[in-house]
Amino acid sequence: GAGVSQTPSNKVTEKGKYVELRCDPISGHTALYWYRQSLGQGPEFLIYFQGTGAADDSGLPNDRFFAVRPEGSVSTLKIQRTERGDSAVYLCASSPAGPGYNSPLHFGNGTRLTVT
Amino acid sequence: KNQVEQSPQSLIILEGKNCTLQCNYTVSPFSNLRWYKQDTGRGPVSLTIMTFSENTKSNGRYTATLDADTKQSSLHITASQLSDSASYICVVSDMGSTGFQKLVFGTGTRLLVSP
Numbered sequence: 001g002a003g004v005s006q007t008p009s010n011k012v013t014e015k016g017k018y019v020e021l022r023c024d025p026i027s028g029h030t031a032l033y034w035y036r037q038s039l040g041q042g043p044e045f046l047i048y049f050q051g052t053g054a055a056d057d058s059g060l061p062n063d064r065f066f067a068v069r070p071e072g073s074v075s076t077l078k079i080q081r082t083e084r085g086d087s088a089v090y091l092c093a094s095s096p097a098g099p100g101y102n103s104p105l106h107f108g109n110g111t112r113l114t115v116t
Numbered sequence: 117k118n119q120v121e122q123s124p125q126s127l128i129i130l131e132g133k134n135c136t137l138q139c140n141y142t143v144s145p146f147s148n149l150r151w152y153k154q155d156t157g158r159g160p161v162s163l164t165i166m167t168f169s170e171n172t173k174s175n176g177r178y179t180a181t182l183d184a185d186t187k188q189s190s191l192h193i194t195a196s197q198l199s200d201s202a203s204y205i206c207v208v209s210d211m212g213s214t215g216f217q218k219l220v221f222g223t224g225t226r227l228l229v230s231p
Contacts (some may be wrong), residue, residue, distance in 0.1 A: 004159070035221075040223065041223050041224075042120075042205050042207075042221030042222050042223045042224055043160070043205075043221050044221070045218060045219065048218075056218070091159055091160075093159070102148060102165050102167065104162050104165060105160075105162065105219070106162075107159030107160050107161070108159050109157065109158050109159045110158075110159055
């Protein structure tokens with residue numbers, strides 16, 4: 001069955017470059033989340049979309065990070081002027097509805113970003 | 117300080133044995149508590165979701181318990197299998213001030229089931 005798809009699965013980039021990470025949620029899921037996970041840590045919240053709008057972007061670490069979801073389905077996480085500290089696995093999750101109390105989150109397998 | 121603390125940090129058990137993983141949280145107000153299993157290189161997969169009014173929930177060989185008074189949860193794995201080797205992450209839902217249900221993740225317990 002079609003789960004949450006993230007591309008690319010791996011991305012290596014040089015410090016200072018711009019990257020885009022893509023997330024295809026499960027069809028019909030209105031809620032979409034981006035998380036960042038460093039080695040040995042749990043996922044850290046970045047941003048939450050309900051439909052096309054960012055309902056909560058309080059987790060974005062600084063203004064180099066930006067995310068869009070123009071048509072309410074696919075989302076792109078954009079990182080400008082990448083730094084070595086941005087290296088992590090970026091996880092996307094979608095949910096049938098949000099912010100419901102028991103809405104299950106379905107995660108993709110993540111994009112492993114390495115900034116050299 | 118992380119609002120969701122898990123113990124032990126890592127655990128090795130023999131195949132067929134049972135084990136219990138612990139989660140203590142300070143998140144408040146609290147809506148629900150979830151346990152996720154994360155295989156290496158994969159995204160987390162939901163095992164259980166419990167509201168504050170539920171004490172226990174099972175999913176096959178996985179049984180989660182919740183004590184909302186003491187803010188503690190446990191995940192019990194019965195008759196472990198090699199495929200249970202993974203990280204198990206406790207996640208607590210923080211309602212916050214906006215009503216948006218923000219999930220607070222623990223750092224996980226890394227379980228290794230040895231043959």
